[in-house]
Amino acid sequence: MGGITQVSQEVLITLADNEAATVALGAKLAERLPMGAVVFLHGQLGAGKTTLVRGCLRAFGFEGAVKSPTYTLVEPYKLGHKEIYHFDLYRLSEPEELEFMGVRDYFHANALCFIEWPERGEGILPTADVEITIEVGPEGRVARISGPATHNWECMSD
Ligand SMILES: Nc1ncnc2c1ncn2[C@@H]1O[C@H](COP(=O)(O)OP(=O)(O)O)[C@@H](O)[C@H]1O
Numbered sequence: 001m002g003g004i005t006q007v008s009q010e011v012l013i014t015l016a017d018n019e020a021a022t023v024a025l026g027a028k029l030a031e032r033l034p035m036g037a038v039v040f041l042h043g044q045l046g047a048g049k050t051t052l053v054r055g056c057l058r059a060f061g062f063e064g065a066v067k068s069p070t071y072t073l074v075e076p077y078k079l080g081h082k083e084i085y086h087f088d089l090y091r092l093s094e095p096e097e098l099e100f101m102g103v104r105d106y107f108h109a110n111a112l113c114f115i116e117w118p119e120r121g122e123g124i125l126p127t128a129d130v131e132i133t134i135e136v137g138p139e140g141r142v143a144r145i146s147g148p149a150t151h152n153w154e155c156m157s158d
């Protein structure tokens with residue numbers, strides 16, 4: 001990870017051009033995200049959204065493979081008393097499909113939910129507590145994190 005700029009409740013984090021930088025950011029997120037948080041992940045295909053979730057899961061002690069739930073829509077992880085749900089809604093044809101899979105049951109106080117392509121589930125998904133956008137520019141990747149100021153996002157630069 002490189003430089004950081006903070007704008008009120010938003011932090012920008014420049015990611016080094018290697019996967020490990022995104023994994024490391026995920027691990028830092030694991031320290032800051034409270035259980036019950038709903039995290040929207042934005043960014044083009046290949047930006048590093050799934051890599052970020054993998055970093056977070058590793059920090060929580062999950063050692064297995066983290067596959068992209070592109071076809072299953074959601075991948076559940078149980079780590080001790082924590083539940084982590086990783087959604088990828090890229091292939092969702094309509095938000096109502098989420099109703100059929102009982103999506104509301106996934107969002108509770110003991111669950112941390114990461115959602116890639118959340119705009120596809122608009123109207124059914126709850127609002128996000130934290131939004132993360134990974135932008136891929138000519139200078140590399142920049143992660144933009146916005147959420148409640150009470151979470152001390154500036155510590156992400158440590
Ligand atoms: N900071 C980074 N620099 C270079 N490559 C990265 C970085 N972060 C992730 N990647 C790579 O980008 C590719 C796509 O990552 P992935 O997490 O699957 O993207 P997404 O879920 O946004 O489609 C993977 O090969 C991953 O290793």
Ligand SMILES: [Mg+2]
Pocket residue numbers: 049050051068088116
């Ligand atoms: Mg992905």
